[in-house]
Amino acid sequence: MRVEDKVVVVTGAAGGIGRALALRFAAEGAAGVLVADLDEAGAAAVAAEIGERALAVRADVTVEDDVRALVDAAERDLGPVDLFCSNAGVITGHGLDASDLDWSATLAVNTMAHVYAARAVVPRMVERGGGYLLNTCSAAGLVSCPGDAPYAVSKAAAISFAEWVAIHYRARGIRVSVLCPQGVRTRMMERGLEEDHVTARAVASSGAVLDPAEVAGHVVEGLADERFYILPHPEVAGFLARKVADPDRWLDGMSRFVESLT
Structure with a gap:
């Protein structure tokens, strides 16, 4: 997938990674x-x-009618959508103290928005012979997220859904990538550090904090290679390998890591 001459939709694009993606695609x-x-x-x-x-x-990506309407707007004014980037996301900073509202709101943005996007574009893409979905899912979906239970769970669910779409629609021309960065210099990350959230401190201490433009560069490369996992922080692949190789040892290590932050 190369974005030249393609029509692209990017949600959550007013700032952060979404803005960087929109500018880079242009x-x-x-x-x-x-x-x-x-x-x-x-x-x-x-x-x-x-x-x-x-x-x-x-x-509002948590409203399915809004997602369908933005796809209709794109196809009316720009042309058939070749690449849909479901990028909007939220974070709570809460664990067991997360309220039911925290859970439902986080799952709505971080998981269900991907479902609504796929419902809106996949049938149209299949009719035209193919298309591409890029879902921003976070490294938290692969290796959890200290301090934020709804975020970790919703991002893991988002990756699982992307896998499901890739499995069921790959033979019909649909390609899927999940963008899974760690720390990115966005307003959400900065606010977490300002408020001293465990999540933000954990991410900042786990590897480099990248500029959104750097992440967009990794996305362009990942799309060109049509990789399912786009990992701007290469160390995430190592974390995941250790998790799969020895889950109990990985859990012990993560537990010690979280304890060191509290």
């Missing part, structure tokens, strides 16, 4: 970029940076 020669976010003004600002090839749409 720089790579995308035929059109739909910039979607709850922050309407932020989405419009990113679209203005891109220029006439961009369209800004306010959308």
